[in-house]
Structures are given as C-alpha cells and as structure tokens.
Amino acid sequence: MAKILMKGNEAIAEAAIRAGCEAYFGYPITPQTELLEYMSRRMVELGRVFLQAESELSAINMVYGAACAGARVMTSTSSPGFSLMQEGISYIVCSEVPAVVINVMRGGPGLGNIQPSQGDYFQMTKGGGHGDYNVIVLAPATLQEAIDLTILAFDLADKYRSVATIIADGMIGQIMEPVELPEIEPPKRPEQPWALTGAKGREKNIITSLYLGGPNLEKVNLRLQETLEEIKANEVRYAEYMLEGAEIVVVAYGTAGRIAQTVVQEAREEGIPAGLFRPITMFPFPYDRLDEVAKSVEHLLVFELNAGQMLEDVRLATRDRLPIHFYGKMGGVVPSPAEVLAQIKKIASPQQGER
C-alpha cells in the first residue's frame, strides 16, 4: 500500500474513521484542533455524527450518551480539556460503556503553553478522576504507531467496556510523516445487550454509576478491578531497541522515546553500550518486562518531557535495585538528541575510564 504524508492529528482522525467511529464530539484546543477540524469534514461526508460541543464537559458527556446507545464513539482534547473530562471519564468507567479519548498533551500546569509535554502522565495512568479506576493508556512514538494504536484503542474499549486513551503530545499531533492507512473491514463488535436502544421486546436497561449501600458499590468496584487485572494480564505492550549487551538503558515513551532511539543509536556509534526500553502501554505499565531487562544492565536513564512521572513506575518495577537516573524537560521544551546523549555520557564516563 502506498504511503501518504499526513499530519499527526489528521492521521489519528482518519484512523478513527477507518476503525468505524460512528460519532465524534469535541471542543477546539491547541495542539489537537486539526483532529476536530478533520472530523468535522470527514464524519459529515460519511453521514456519521460530528458535533462541536460547548465545552469539554459537554463533549465527554455527549460521548457518554452515545456510548450508552452502543455507538463507537470518541473525543479528542489537550491537557486543560482533558482535566475537564475527568468527571465524565469516571462516570463512563463506572457505567462500563466503551469510549475512546485522545489527549494531545501540552505544557502545564494551568493554561501552560501549546508546546509538547508529557505532564499528564500521572493524570492519565493513575486514574485522573474521582474513585478507584484506571483507563487504558497507549503511547505512540510515530504517526504510524498513532494510527495503529488508535484503531487498537477502539477494540480495547469494546473488549473491556471501558475507556481507552491515546497519550500523545503536541509533537505527535503536529508533525507530518509518511504513513500507511490500513483498509479495515467493518468492525466486528461484541454484542451489546446492555445498550439503551428502547425497551422493545426485553426488560428495560439501566445505565448508572450510582450504587447506594456499601455492598452494592463494592461489588461493582471488585468487578472493575477484575477487569483491570485482565487488562494487565493481556494488554502489556512495549518496544525494545538495541538491548543486547546494553549497560545503560534509556526508558522513554512517546516523543521522548522517539528522541531516545536516535540517542541510543548515536551512543552505540560512539561505543557506549546503550539501549532503549519504550513502554507502549503506559497503563498497563510493563512492570515485569522492565524488571527483567533491568536485571542485566548497569543503569537506567528515565527520560520524560515532565518532572519525572513515569520515573515512579520505573522505580516500582525495579524496586530501586540499580541506579536510576532521570533527565526531564518541562514547559514544552523538547531537548535535542545531543542533550540526552550528554546525559548518557555522564553516566558512562566512569565506566569508560575503566576500560
């Protein structure tokens, strides 16, 4: 299939359309706005539902409504908008209906700026809204991966009747790359006997997140946790690069992971035994595999576009058994490969001196 040149936000939008997204609700916010714009044209051309909401609060609740009807539905936003969606996401998860949410992260906190950032890692991977829950979090490092993971997100949301998210950043949203768009058969979706389609020839369906009385809610909590355990068992994904003989392994995801790949290659060219471990699912985090990788290396260097958020998961995975270094940039500042390479050299220099 021929490759075509696309912008990240548009590639994610087209991937969603090919995955059979029936309804999109969103609100403009930089740096994800092109996604909404793309949907406003293509969804209407295809006779599907597109609606620009009055706020991210409304957008996520429109998603909630469409999900209750059993539609394949999605929204997209950027960090401040993602904060506003937390209420709705918490309700959707508790109601056990499937939905996809794209977060093209920007600098924060507050209004921050519109540059690429990974500052929402905690919010995305540790629950985000109120109550005990997690959402599935997929981190693309290239536009091709963004396309593939968007399609996967719809299937995972369906499979687990939960929320699947893409943790992208302004870089993924805004860059252009050659991509291959798969031709997809109409999606084979699970049966939805729970959907609100009118109580015709059956008992009425109720979709609620209200369970009064301790034992009633606890039962739902335990079921949600069971689903999370299934997700942890089945859906861990990661990429490994030049791990063979590696003594210093960079752990990075998304845009940072992409930069790290270049850095590792350059380090190897200079004779430094570096490697890359790139988590693709941030929830479920690849704790076990990272732990295994860490057993045969000397140092880990966690590199993120934030103050050190995934860092906590890396420490959890390895129980701090080896030196874990951190290099992070905030404020939408994206370091050059040379800056990250300098960090690797700092770690490597005593070892190199011995050789």
Next chain:
Amino acid sequence: MEKKAGFAKPEALTDALTHYCPGCTHGIIHRLIAEVIDELGIREITIGIAPVGCAVLAYNYFNLDFAEAAHGRAPAMATGLKRVQPDKVVFTYQGDGDLAAIGTAEIVHAASRGENITTIFINNAIYGMTGGQMAPTTLPGQVTTSTPFGRDVKLAGHPLRVAELIATTSGAAYVVRRMVTKPATIASAKKAIKLAFQAQRAELGFSLVEILSSCPTNWGLSPLEALEWVEENMASYYPLGDYKVIDEVKSLK
C-alpha cells in the same frame, strides 16, 4: 373513557415503591410522563435520563430504558444518545439545582442547537436531596439551610427564570411553565408534557416543560400548605404560561 383508563397504572411505570417524601410532587409528574408515553405508544422507543438530585433514582420508577447522568450534564448525555439514534425519543428529567446551576451551559446549548429532545424541568426553589440549601430558583427572602437569614439578592443573587431564558433560544420549539397543585393545573401540565413529546416526535426541535413543584420536607410545610405556597409565592415570581410555541407545534394541537 380516557379518565377511566387513567386510574390503571401506566405501563411506563414500574411497581417500585417510591422514595420521595410524602406530599412531594415528583410522583405526580412521573405519573403524567408515564401516561403520556403510554398514550403516544412510545414506551419501547423512549430513553430517559435521570439527574443528580431527588430524582436521581427516577430510573427505578419508569419502565423504560434509562441512564443516570452526572450533575447537570443530562442534556449533553441526551444529545449523544439522540444523535446516534434519531428515531428514538429521548427526554431528561432535571431539578433546578441540576439544570439551572451546575448544568446551565448544557441546557442552554442543547436548546440553542435545537437538539430534538425533551426536558421536564422540576422547579421547587430548593435543593431537596442535600437537605434544603439555596437553589438558583430560591425566592428572594426565602429561608434555606444555606440562606438562614433569607435569600438576600445583594449577596446571593437573583432567582433564575428558566422558561423565559430558554424561550429566547432560536432552537427551542416549545417552552412552557405549569404547576401541579390541583386537578385543573395537573391536567394542564399533562397536556404540556404531551405536546412536548409530540414536538420531538415531529422533529421540531427542543422542548421544555418547567413545572413548579413542592418540597414540603425542606420548606417545613405540610403537603397542603406546600401546594398553597407554590400557588401564592412561586407562581407570582414564575408566572405560568407559554413562553415559546412555534407555529408547527401549535398545529400539533
């Protein structure tokens, strides 16, 4: 004939025992909605959305597919449900705290878009479920647990007149205010609810029926005193009437 049939339990209601307080008018309004749904023969294609507030458990009483929304977000949720299945009848059932405070943006924009849904808006001038705090609709001078000295409009602002506000939106097709204090007003409220659902069936746009309701428990009045209070105090601040009825709706009558 219709009157006689009216004494049977509507098919659109379940047998669940009510959790509403004695004298509360939610029960009357639930019944009116159910009768209308039966009369229009739309039970199997109707989806309701419950609010946060006293009616949070409304789904237990209606024999319909039902969703329970986040506080104030029912019109957004209804929008999602309706847009993906426009052949269904979708209505929200919302109180004044839900619709006129935390959910003001959602209701105004759903109306403004002409979203083809129906909203039954219960105005009882107080937050019932949380135990009687000031609502956006609490009357000037009214004592509540969060306006212990009476609502001082200089401090707490003025009550919001929802039907009047929604009637200004271009997308609204049918916006009226009724009350349910005695047989005549109840019959009038039922007619309005029916017309609102008919307007949706005819795809004419957004419809809202505001209903002045009583809250004896939190007003500290007996059920009968509370109904009198609706007529004497609320109906003067919130006049009953038809605030917007587009010609296409008029011709449905």
